[in-house]
Amino acid sequence: IRFFSTPRVAVIGSGPAAFYTSLDILKYDIPVQIDMFEKRPCPFGLVRFGVAPDHPEVKSCQERFHDASKDPRFQFFGNVEIGRDIKLKELYDNYDSIVYAYGSSRENRLGIAGEDHPAVINSRDFVGWYNGDPRNQDLNPPLDKAGEVTIIGNGNVAMDIVRILLAPAKHWENTDITPYALDMLQKSIVRKVTVSARRGFLESKFSNKEFRECLELDKCGVAFTGWGAETFEPLLAGMKLGRVEKRRLQLVQKYCQPAAEGKSWRLDYLQTPLGIKVDPKQPSLLKETIFRKNRISPSGEIVPTEDLSSVSNQLLILCIGYKGEALAEFDELNIPFDTNRGAIPNREGRIEGMERSYCVGWIANASRGSINSTVADSSMVASHVVADLGKVQDSAKKGREAITKLLAQRNVKAINWDDWIKIEQYERSQGRKLTDFNSMLSVCND
Numbered sequence: 174i175r176f177f178s179t180p181r182v183a184v185i186g187s188g189p190a191a192f193y194t195s196l197d198i199l200k201y202d203i204p205v206q207i208d209m210f211e212k213r214p215c216p217f218g219l220v221r222f223g224v225a226p227d228h229p230e231v232k233s234c235q236e237r238f239h240d241a242s243k244d245p246r247f248q249f250f251g252n253v254e255i256g257r258d259i260k261l262k263e264l265y266d267n268y269d270s271i272v273y274a275y276g277s278s279r280e281n282r283l284g285i286a287g288e289d290h291p292a293v294i295n296s297r298d299f300v301g302w303y304n305g306d307p308r309n310q311d312l313n314p315p316l317d318k319a320g321e322v323t324i325i326g327n328g329n330v331a332m333d334i335v336r337i338l339l340a341p342a343k344h345w346e347n348t349d350i351t352p353y354a355l356d357m358l359q360k361s362i363v364r365k366v367t368v369s370a371r372r373g374f375l376e377s378k379f380s381n382k383e384f385r386e387c388l389e390l391d392k393c394g395v396a397f398t399g400w401g402a403e404t405f406e407p408l409l410a411g412m413k414l415g416r417v418e419k420r421r422l423q424l425v426q427k428y429c430q431p432a433a434e435g436k437s438w439r440l441d442y443l444q445t446p447l448g449i450k451v452d453p454k455q456p457s458l459l460k461e462t463i464f465r466k467n468r469i470s471p472s473g474e475i476v477p478t479e480d481l482s483s484v485s486n487q488l489l490i491l492c493i494g495y496k497g498e499a500l501a502e503f504d505e506l507n508i509p510f511d512t513n514r515g516a517i518p519n520r521e522g523r524i525e526g527m528e529r530s531y532c533v534g535w536i537a538n539a540s541r542g543s544i545n546s547t548v549a550d551s552s553m554v555a556s557h558v559v560a561d562l563g564k565v566q567d568s569a570k571k572g573r574e575a576i577t578k579l580l581a582q583r584n585v586k587a588i589n590w591d592d593w594i595k596i597e598q599y600e601r602s603q604g605r606k607l608t609d610f611n612s613m614l615s616v617c618n619d
């Protein structure tokens with residue numbers, strides 16, 4: 174591809190999807206300017222605010238993301254929210270291509286009465302609290318008052334939360350967990366955790382690797398007490414298990430203990446939450462969660478039954494997934510959005526009906542996929558971006574020069590990569606994450 178001018182690419186977001194796509198575009202030996210816009214002062218999205226503190230190997234992709242900043246074709250604009258500080262229309266006026274990689278901003282809801290009670294916490298807030306998301310630093314979940322916790326949903330986020338709740342506090346001491354979360358874990362009285370799901374064992378959402386990590390808490394005296402054989406055994410009778418399910422079953426058989434005196438956790442299946450009961454003596458806590466039991470029909474469908482059950486718990490944590498939202502100007506600019514899925518409709522990352530507009534990561538895949546799966550998607554999207562840019566013969570777009578002027582006019586302090594390095598070095602020197610944006614901004618200004 175021969176370029177006659179320097180095309181401009183705007184990337185919205187700075188999580189793994191945004192970085193891998195940028196790095197993949199930079200691999201092509203072409204004159205291009207890539208500007209990355211992140212609404213927070215700090216980059217990396219859920220790698221910083223989602224991935225569990227005891228998974229440093231997963232977070233190590235951040236090192237690779239630093240490589241983008243070493244390329245003069247790339248620039249980072251932190252603390253710049255698209256839709257607020259810079260309008261989407263202004264991006265289209267100033268860039269040849271736009272890559273939407275802004276992830277999922279909301280959590281799913283259960284839609285049951287009592288869901289807004291303070292002792293019903295969604296995983297997004299809970300994870301943000303222990304990972305230092307400034308929005309959640311005051312969450313203060315009452316782990317010092319809740320002996321029993323129910324988690325709804327059984328994906329890998331639920332497994333992270335099982336470890337947070339039950340691993341000994343010293344497990345977290347040398348991680349980047351927030352000091353206030355560590356302090357609360359030291360005071361925690363959580364003894365019993367139930368992980369509840371609507372479907373059956375075979376449809377468990379966790380991966381065996383994350384499941385095993387929770388099972389291995391038995392070394393610290395945390396027992397896995399199974400799932401309730403009454404639902405499990407008939408379920409598996411006559412079923413043909415695949416390799417992953419066989420392994421999952423072996424893990425259960427190896428670790429499952431009948432009952433436990435001390436800390437324990439269990440998986441519960443075929444239960445749909447119907448409502449909560451509040452503790453009349455301590456109204457800030459729950460008493461129990463009420464479930465409707467389900468059964469699996471011969472054709473494999475989940476069918477509600479008339480039977481109800483309840484689980485005693487003082488705190489309920491919802492791990493039922495995240496949801497993407499359209500940006501404010503989508504309607505105005507005729508950018509499609511699938512509200513049901515919470516994703517931008519696309520073909521291999523090309524946004525349907527839009528020229529030189531792409532999406533990647535959770536906003537493209539309806540909040541599904543790991544960092545590894547994002548790597549492959551990003552490489553595909555980058556190849557489309559570059560191929561389509563090749564058709565732009567002479568770019569008249571102003572890119573970062575125009576945007577920098579707009580930000581100055583609007584008094585927006587954009588965080589550039591040097592500023593971010595200062596924040597990162599400060600955090601390393603202090604051995605903790607900064608958890609409010611003003612302190613980050615003041616470190617940059619020092």
Ligand code: FAD
Pocket residue numbers: 185186187188189190191210211212213216217218219220222223224225228231253254255256274275276277278300330333500533534535536541542543544545547
């Ligand atoms: P994100 O990482 O969410 O990044 C989106 C970015 O866009 C954010 O920084 C956001 O602030 C920014 N943004 C949003 N709106 C705007 C706007 N208007 N203007 C500018 N910027 C904006 N995967 C693994 O492989 N291993 C794990 O151990 C693992 N643990 C996880 C734990 C949790 C609790 C969660 C929720 C997910 C975990 N994942 C893990 C999945 C992984 O985090 C995702 O696959 C990945 O982060 C998705 O990347 P993304 O770039 O699409 O979105």
